[in-house]
Amino acid sequence: MFSFESILETLKTGSGFWDPLIWVIIAALAFLLIYVLRSFGKKEFKEKTEQTQSFLSGNPEYEKEQMRIKGSNVYWGFIETMKWAFNILRKIHTGNASDYVLWLIIVMGFLFIVVFITGAL
Amino acid sequence: MDFIELSKTLITIVLGTIGLALFGIVFGLFYKGIDRKISARMQGRIGPPLRQPFRDVAKLFTKENIIPDNSIPWIFNLAPLIGLVVTTSILLYLPIGGFEPLVSSKGDLILILYLLIIPSLAMVIGGFASGSPYATVGAQREMATMIAYEFPLAIIIVTMAWKLSSTTVGGLGLANAFSLTTITANPLWNTAGPFAFIGLIILLLVLIIVTPAELSKIPFDAPEAETEIGGGLLVEYSGRNLAMFYLMDGVKTVVMASIIVALFFPYNLSPLFGLGSYPAYAIDIIFYLVKVLIVIIFSVTLIRVVVARLKIDQIVYTYWVWLTLLALVGLICIMWDGQLGLPKVAELLGLS
Numbered sequence: 428m429f430s431f432e433s434i435l436e437t438l439k440t441g442s443g444f445w446d447p448l449i450w451v452i453i454a455a456l457a458f459l460l461i462y463v464l465r466s467f468g469k470k471e472f473k474e475k476t477e478q479t480q481s482f483l484s485g486n487p488e489y490e491k492e493q494m495r496i497k498g499s500n501v502y503w504g505f506i507e508t509m510k511w512a513f514n515i516l517r518k519i520h521t522g523n524a525s526d527y528v529l530w531l532i533i534v535m536g537f538l539f540i541v542v543f544i545t546g547a548l
Numbered sequence: 549m550d551f552i553e554l555s556k557t558l559i560t561i562v563l564g565t566i567g568l569a570l571f572g573i574v575f576g577l578f579y580k581g582i583d584r585k586i587s588a589r590m591q592g593r594i595g596p597p598l599r600q601p602f603r604d605v606a607k608l609f610t611k612e613n614i615i616p617d618n619s620i621p622w623i624f625n626l627a628p629l630i631g632l633v634v635t636t637s638i639l640l641y642l643p644i645g646g647f648e649p650l651v652s653s654k655g656d657l658i659l660i661l662y663l664l665i666i667p668s669l670a671m672v673i674g675g676f677a678s679g680s681p682y683a684t685v686g687a688q689r690e691m692a693t694m695i696a697y698e699f700p701l702a703i704i705i706v707t708m709a710w711k712l713s714s715t716t717v718g719g720l721g722l723a724n725a726f727s728l729t730t731i732t733a734n735p736l737w738n739t740a741g742p743f744a745f746i747g748l749i750i751l752l753l754v755l756i757i758v759t760p761a762e763l764s765k766i767p768f769d770a771p772e773a774e775t776e777i778g779g780g781l782l783v784e785y786s787g788r789n790l791a792m793f794y795l796m797d798g799v800k801t802v803v804m805a806s807i808i809v810a811l812f813f814p815y816n817l818s819p820l821f822g823l824g825s826y827p828a829y830a831i832d833i834i835f836y837l838v839k840v841l842i843v844i845i846f847s848v849t850l851i852r853v854v855v856a857r858l859k860i861d862q863i864v865y866t867y868w869v870w871l872t873l874l875a876l877v878g879l880i881c882i883m884w885d886g887q888l889g890l891p892k893v894a895e896l897l898g899l900s
Binding site for chain 2: 443445457471479483494
């Protein structure tokens with residue numbers, strides 16, 4: 428049964444703990460404070476003038492599709508670095524179901540040996 | 549939780565949030581000034597005065613807050629606010645000034661790690677919402693950087709929590725190992741044998757190198773890279789919105805340095821001098837501020853002056869290969885230390 432007391436309880440996982448309600452109160456207070464601080468800054472700007480165009484070091488702006496990062500390239504730096512690992516994985520992904528079953532058996536065999544050795548120790 | 553306890557908690561939170569927000573902003577800017585001064589001196593320049601970051605913020609507040617035509621205005625405006633709000637909220641979970649965290653029983657180190665992601669995420673979202681090609685490149689790089697440095701950072705935290713909580717040989721068998729109160733009350737240097745001591749030095753080194761990436765500082769500032777993509781994810785920000793990101797950077801510097809101090813240098817000076825009450829508070833606060841300054845000088849100033857900017861693939865490789873391996877070596881050293889049963893370094897030095 429839901430009770431008001433349960434909202435105030437700190438959530439515990441056994442290792443970690445946190446109280447969402449307390450964090451929400453802290454964040455709301457901080458938001459209020461910083462929003463007030465921000466309101467001291469100038470609000471105005473010249474709308475629909477050259478200053479609202481994207482800065483491109485003087486280069487012309489082409490179509491958005493040509494100028495912006497594609498969704499497929501969002502993790503480019505990461506994928507480029509780990510290319511050597513991805514290439515190995517790509518070779519393993521043959522699309523052949525019997526290969527996948529073989530890998531399953533190999534991994535299960537490996538885990539069995541690991542568990543067996545750990546258990547024996 | 550009864551009414552009186554709830555009232556006390558709420559009063560603590562209200563006063564704590566106001567006090568620590570001011571502390572974070574003022575000292576964040578002050579440390580920024582020191583960082584700029586020291587780095588200038590290291591490069592043979594005079595450098596700006598220590599109050600320059602305060603002047604920068606004041607100047608940004610007088611500048612136009614330009615919202616680009618291509619942007620999504622509400623996300624563009626909200627991202628810097630969210631970034632600063634969440635960064636400020638972390639301060640309440642950290643042991644500031646040698647005291648226990650204000651809400652120590654309401655959140656642990658895992659929560660802090662999650663909260664630390666949000667300011668970077670706010671920058672990414674703000675960058676994408678700018679609608680600028682440079683900003684999207686910067687945001688994409690920030691995402692790759694975030695994935696990169698989280699891995700070694702997680703290893704450091706897990707290693708420390710394992711040492712504190714493990715009931716096997718070498719572990720301290722403590723409850724709430726992720727709680728900063730537990731971590732600061734049981735400095736691992738005190739219980740470390742020679743191997744664990746080396747392991748802790750390695751983990752400290754890794755955390756010091758993770759810090760500039762968390763703060764988007766050279767050599768890990770590819771997401772901003774002023775000379776290449778004109779400020780990257782901040783390129784379209786100006787006026788008060790840019791001031792919010794500027795303040796966020798200052799507060800996050802204090803947060804990261806406070807985390808390093810809490811994990812590795814949680815010692816206070818007052819017990820050494822046998823002080824109590826207000827003199828103890830005063831000396832511990834001053835000592836904490838000095839520790840934070842030293843950590844900032846090592847993890848931000850020195851690194852950014854002596855190393856050039858890395859490319860994004862080099863950043864990911866540095867974290868996912870070299871620093872992860874280094875952190876794993878640290879972890880293994882600490883795990884082995886307990887098994888070997890060697891005497892503690894503190895005992896060998898006659899400090900315990």
